[in-house]
Amino acid sequence: MGNQGKAKRGIPPKSDFNAWYPAIVEIADLVDKRYPIKGMDVWRPYGWKAMKYIDALTHAEMERTGHDEVHFPLLIPEDLLEKENRLVAHLKAAREAGVDPSELRFDEEVEGFSKEVYWVKHAGETDLDVPMFLRPTSETAMYTLFPLWIRSHSDLPLKTYQIVNTFRYETKQTRSFIRVREIHFFEAHTAHIDEECASKQIAEDLEIVGNIMSDLSLPVIISKRPVWDTFPGAWYTIAIDVIMPNGRTLQVASCHHYRDQWAEAFDMTYESEDGSHKNCHQTTYGMSERLLGAVVGTHGDDNGLIFPPKSAPIHVVLIPVAAHKSEAVMETVNSISKLLRESGFRTHVDDRNIRAGQKYYDWEIKGVPLRLEIGPRDIENGTAFAARRTGGKQPISIKNIVSEVTNELNEVQQELSQRTSQIFSEMVQPLTSLDGEIVDGIIYEIAFDGNDADAESLEKSTGLTILGDCVVPFPDEKPCIISGRMTTKRNHLARMY
């Protein structure tokens, strides 16, 4: 019966990931892709709930670390870009003055970003004097106001964030959550008295990322991107890449240390304790709905999604069995559901008048981590029959239902963490020479201490992309794959989304 249903719903096998992923996001009711604009999906209730629970993890981390939530306008007047142009000029001047190229990002991408934005040049029947664009990210909007908020050192650090939609005119193929044109986006922006304090912020960001990645049990590689892949205007960028089942990496988050480059362009100064005026040092930290895409991709299986408990729209689905035979069944199910809710669990009672097997099947697709079946015999025994979405079934005591459910969900979380470690060890393979064959679906770990030219030749010869210096170096020195020099620098080569 399960198989019939499966055929009916048409889930491709997960081994065919590029077919499975776009199918499951619709079959599990996360999104509807039939909205008539490419790359702009409709969030269905189940998908939106999952996203909001991921956002809740972010909000909690922001509160723990003293970030304040703000909300800036969507539209940005074109003339504010003048200041970004000043940033470009500043970077060019620095280059001409001979600043070490590894210390500054030098390119014209800041100018070039206008190729990716949606423009608003008309309102009603009026041609706007100053065209505006939909935020692709909020540096320009925020850094226009920050100088009004920051007067003295006592206003620092300024730690703000917002969760908003951003817009990019993607010309590449779009994929739900992974590459879309309207992006559910998190962005933290901070300002500090000096470079060191900003560096500490980056360290805090990485701690936050670590907590969230652990809650979501995602297999990640954290790397300092090479200079040419650094965010425009940043001193350096640290990116968090998830290993997806097809062996591609998906950048789900990034942190940027701006030093005082943006502050210079936006006149973001403060009066220091000695009365002098100094530039702020800044950081940003971004994440997006790609987190949900990574959860879907990492944990799902041939039968559907599997949600790590902390992001699950429903923790426990309760299925009354043979409720027509005993009034006690619905009473017990409802009272257990109520008790679990009061203890902070998200529950759902499936009292639909269909066969139990169909219900099991439906909730498997939706990835609910724990299913409880309760029939007359279970009640006699004082137990509920618990089935974990990650496998394993057993009766658990109704009397201790809250602690039993806590244990079951912890087991799901542990099982997912274990699978994540396994994904990591299977998909990340060492590469010690360029003589062997490059296999699709593998992320190659290398020792590498070469320069930009070395990196370029490495990318060319493998057809893969270099992720950057891993923040976790090798414990012992190994020979660099290019030069043979001994180094602890760890790097990765992968196909990126």
Place this chain on the structure above:
Amino acid sequence: MGNQGKAKRGIPPKSDFNAWYPAIVEIADLVDKRYPIKGMDVWRPYGWKAMKYIDALTHAEMERTGHDEVHFPLLIPEDLLEKENRLVAHLKAAREAGVDPSELRFDEEVEGFSKEVYWVKHAGETDLDVPMFLRPTSETAMYTLFPLWIRSHSDLPLKTYQIVNTFRYETKQTRSFIRVREIHFFEAHTAHIDEECASKQIAEDLEIVGNIMSDLSLPVIISKRPVWDTFPGAWYTIAIDVIMPNGRTLQVASCHHYRDQWAEAFDMTYESEDGSHKNCHQTTYGMSERLLGAVVGTHGDDNGLIFPPKSAPIHVVLIPVAAHKSEAVMETVNSISKLLRESGFRTHVDDRNIRAGQKYYDWEIKGVPLRLEIGPRDIENGTAFAARRTGGKQPISIKNIVSEVTNELNEVQQELSQRTSQIFSEMVQPLTSLDGEIVDGIIYEIAFDGNDADAESLEKSTGLTILGDCVVPFPDEKPCIISGRMTTKRNHLARMY
């Protein structure tokens, strides 16, 4: 000292409401109006928190009543408007067929709305084939997908909502929260099997509105709008108007019964139990950030904001007094704060190194409903000194702090409700003849059972706007202000925002 500070912060007296309101929204750190687009404010952390707590009341009501949260794209392709044009054509045809004009909204405003939208006609360096606009509201976007979601009667009722930003190119003077161009907006959209079920939805909406208005202690008049003030495409509109201190009414919410007019235009049909295909009947229910504007306007005073506890970003601010004299002070303050937080209260400990008087004054401006002062002598007595923002001070027992704080906040809520009743009785005055003088700042209550022409002459002679049939009629008949016929129909004349 309080007065010095007051002068410094420059709060105008609330009696000069049109000066007080725009000043207090910035002085209390709700918004920053210096963003360089008219009518698009930056939400500062304190304002955004207040809005989110109001949203939380809405989310809770939506969950209680079984509405599912969705999230639709911001951009709407122009060609979807074809269906709205079909709606206009349908309404015109009905008019020509002689349908009772009180039964249908006939006008071309659906066509005319394009005067109010922001257009996106360019993306990157591309001219878009199909121009798109930023949603002014989401009927068009949603009703394009609803027909794909609704197949049979078992899919109904469909009860959805979203909280998103909407955009209107306002040409009138803008005011924070009240008239802005980027609007923080709530919209519920439902579909039902027939007119009666849709009518029941409107009744449920009014119950929800009632709960929220009561939580926020707002003085409201609920009226069925006259035909010419009905939402385009609606059978009827029920509007919720708040009485603002300057005597103007502010529409903060509205519910629309669409019958099957939109369904007809968007092919929104379902298979009924007898196998026939029928049109859905629909409703919408909208609210916006105007709720926060109404909270600010209704409850504030010369010293700043006053938040009703349910929307307060901070319920209780704790002020340690003479903490340098006794280590026990900070310990006690922190442990009380912790205990209150664990009991669900939003607390803040103000341990800044400034005079206590300045702290009192700052938190008065921000409208925190309850202040607790705790010093060495209070601790000796086992009490905290409680000061309600609505007036009244007394020591309360630390031992029973949770129940004491609950009581204090209930008293604040009761006091605000009482003030709201008083606002109502002072500002709403009966008008029984058109001979007397019309006084600015008064809302006139009238008995009225006239037709459109009578209403028009009434508006002309008073210079006020007719709000519509109040949903609470007079208990006894009174003579209609125009015809003298006896009627229980209650109506109001007011200057509207």
